[in-house]
Amino acid sequence: MRIASSPKEIPSNTTASVGTFDGIHLGHQAILEKLNQRARELESESLLITFNPPPPLFFGTASALLSTPEEKVALLEETGLQNLLILAFSEAIVQMEPEDFIEGVVVDGLKVNEIVIGETHKFGRRKRGDFRLLRELGNRWGFGVDVLTPITYKGAAISSSRVRRAVEKGQVDDVGSMLGREYSFTGRVIKGVGRGKRLAYPTANLNVENLKLLPLNGVYAVRVELADGSFPAVMNIGTRPTFVDTQRNVEVHLLDFDEALYGEFLKVYCVKRLRDEKAFESEKALKSQIERDLRMAKELL
Incomplete structure (x- = not known):
């Protein structure tokens, strides 16, 4: 072209x-x-x-x-x-x-x-x-x-403005239907604070271009594409309210995957919104919810 x-x-x-x-x-x-x-x-x-x-x-x-x-x-x-x-x-x-x-x-x-x-x-x-x-x-x-x-x-x-509104509402399944493909974005893995690893569910924290429209804050079932294959995953977009963070973050936990990804570029395909982001009373309660999220994602993916 x-x-x-x-x-x-x-x-x-x-x-x-x-x-x-x-x-x-x-x-x-x-x-x-x-x-x-x-x-x-x-x-x-x-x-x-x-x-x-x-x-x-x-x-x-x-x-x-x-x-x-x-x-x-x-x-x-x-x-x-x-x-x-x-x-x-x-x-x-x-x-x-x-x-x-x-x-x-x-x-x-x-x-x-x-x-x-x-x-x-x-x-x-x-x-x-x-x-x-x-x-x-x-x-x-x-x-x-x-x-x-x-x-x-x-x-x-179908119009671009309608699709953008659906992304902003987290309606990624509708977005996929209007695009004819799953909505996706690419981010570079950067160093986080290590909370996911402490909870036994390490996450890859992604730096995404500001110009790219991201879905509504929440938890999603996604697929992550690496250089050597595609993996089912759970993604959280938001401010980590359990830990009173203020900056919006994008992080993904790849299922049945345990390799270092710092500096790698990951392509994330949004499949289904699972739930809103919420604050939990303790790390134990958060870990229990993460386990439920992972089970739901495995069933979908």
Whole structure:
């Protein structure tokens, strides 16, 4: 996949889509599948036009995202996309009329032959641009427009904002259904204070990129991917209220695993939320609950 920051780096014969594509959920996957199909039929190359920083961060409607830039690139490569154009997102683009964006970037800059877009996609100043305007502009400037209806889940359209809300609520099973895969993140193992080891259930404490959206505080059944395999595990996200910590921590206990992991990068796949995080009256009570959590995780995983 070619990754570019300027239209000049992209071949002139492309079939394109435009959007943030945070998370690459099932709706995005349908658009990308159609995009690649139309590119083959038109004997062109597929192109996704996206932005950095992503609009949700630029506007402050989200403080973290479903996909880091590296994750997004990896997911897009898996779809077979041929070209990714990452445009600098700025106030100038925010204030650009939709006609000006299409003429200046899509028509003159890229010479796109067809645009594949979701039915609910909005673009341009005050979000005035939509698929109806695109069709008008396509007739004027000679490009085709394919419009896809939204993919739904539980009776409502799947969107990145909906998936982010579900992550924030800890609804990781619903998130997985909307993504078509388990929600995951990567963290580097750092040194903790050793409480898990003292309780006979050592944990790997993870440092996760701030940009990555993490699920609601609580205890989860997860799978952890290492260089040499995948292991069932229990994850705790939160402030360890039994010990009156204040910093949010992410830690995982790998089942039937007893090796040093300091400095390693672990990929965590969120399978099911088990319970809320809570304070216990003693370490003994906490240990008893951990044992119950492990039994539940083993049944699920």
